Amino acid sequence: MLARNGMCAAIEQVLTLPIRGAPYTIEPTKNDKGEAAFAQSVLMTPDQDGGMATPISTLVGQITAAQIFKRSFFEKTFRQRPSDGLIIYDKVAFRPPATCQARYNDRTGEANGFRQQVWLFGGNLQLNNKQKVPGYVDIPKVRSYIYTHGKHREPLTGISEMEVAQWCYQTMAKLQYLWMSFLEGMAMQRLVVYGNDQPEATARADDIAQLRGSGIVGLVHPVEGQKTFEALPSAADAGAQFAACMTFLENWMASSVLAGFLQLSGAAAKGTRAGGGASAGSYGMSEDQSSYYLASREAVATEIADSISHDLIRPLVMLNFGADAAFPTWKFGPLQEAMTAVLFSMFGTMAAAPALNVPLAFLDALTERMAVILDLDAGSIHDAMVSTASQRAEKLAGNPPPGMPPEAAAGLGALQGIAQAGTGIAQAAAAQGRGPQPGAARPASSAFPGPSGPPSPPPGKPPMGGALNAAAAQ
Secondary structure, eight states: OTTTOHHHHHHHHHHHHHHHTSOEEEEOOTTOSSHHHHHHHHHSSOGGGTSOSSOHHHHHHHHHTHHHHSEEEEEEEEEEOTTTOOEEEEEEEEEOGGGEEEEEOTTTOOEEEEEEEOOOGGGOOOOOTTOSSTTEEEEOGGGEEEEETTTTTOTTTOOOTTHHHHHHHHHHHHHHHHHHHHHHHHHSOOEEEOOSSHHHHHHHHHHHHTOOTTOOOOOOOOOTTOOSEEEOOOOTTTHHHHHHHHHHHHHHHHHHTTOGGGGHHHHHHHTSOTTSSSOOOTTTTHHHHHHHHHHHHHHHHHHHHHHHIIIIIHHHHHHHHOTTSOOOEEEEOOSOHHHHHHHHHHHHHHHHOSSOOSOHHHHHHHHHHHHHHTTOOHHHHHHHHHHHHHHHHHHHHHSOOTTOOHHHHHHHHHHHHHHHHHHHHHHHHHHTTOSOOTTOOOOSSOSSOOOSOSOOOOTTSOSOOTHHHHHHHO
């Protein structure tokens, strides 16, 4: 279906691409003692640098395949890292869903790994003492990872978001056969041959049937007023009924996954509505449809993030740090470009404000989120923010501005250090061509209006103003 139908292939792309292309990070939780850094060193580091052999981008893409095939099956293999002796994943190896069956406890229904059908070379079954079913290999729970899509509707079997598309594809295949037969009939004229009696009519029909290109046949001239043959008329607009039915099925495909915007350009070219009917503005509701679609993808991204946190990160951390460890969580970044622009606008306004009206922890978290969006090393950015803020705090606490208590000067220095680190992030992104560029269009309205105050400083100067400039002068 995905190889033969363009609409189905497009739907598969719009279902998986937003999640595959979204930024992601591993965030520490309260009382983190290095668990998040360890998980990141395993999952997001190449194997030559001490990570696992499966690239994380490949793993995320294979997990999104569950949106089409209901489930994604993986076998986890472990090894000991020579550098520190910790147990890490060697591979999180993908197993084709068509060959796998999930296993459950026969008493409680709890997930209990899966089994995979093996390839039979020459039809020989080699059963060992660990196999319970001939022809299958059992993957125990401790080494299995199964992502089931759509647990809110089918907790055990999952759902496929392309079930409606598959039914439409099968119906369209039948319709295409009838349509091609109709076109063949339209191209090959159908005739009715007359004769004075049935044998004569049949003989004339046989003669005409033998005609090929530039063929010649001899017929007796009919009596005046009679016809030797005539063409059967056909409905010239009958093909429009097939086209309308095909368009209806394509719209049904796209609407089933809230991707009706896929049909807007086609509707504009045909001068019809996306669902068929009178002409209308095709892009009038594009933004609303896209918002509903992205909301559905964000919900799926949240489910995948929870699954990775619970089934991949948690067992790995527990194996090395114990059951009392602080388990980090997997987070996907925003799927919408508009939200990314809002974050940049908000950060610029806050960094340039003379007085900060939000907690420093919020600005810290916002800065780290920007580093993830810009595809910068989150660990290095965090270390740079902490060290820069500490240095500024110590410097201003030791030499506070006139009339300012040392405690207030230390807080002001920490804020200045965070702002300086944020400026470094923005400059690094601009140097690499990432993030909003100067002169680029900005959102019409911001979801987070900035406080009133002086305008942002010109490019090239630190985002400081008011008391920050005075403190910097010291």
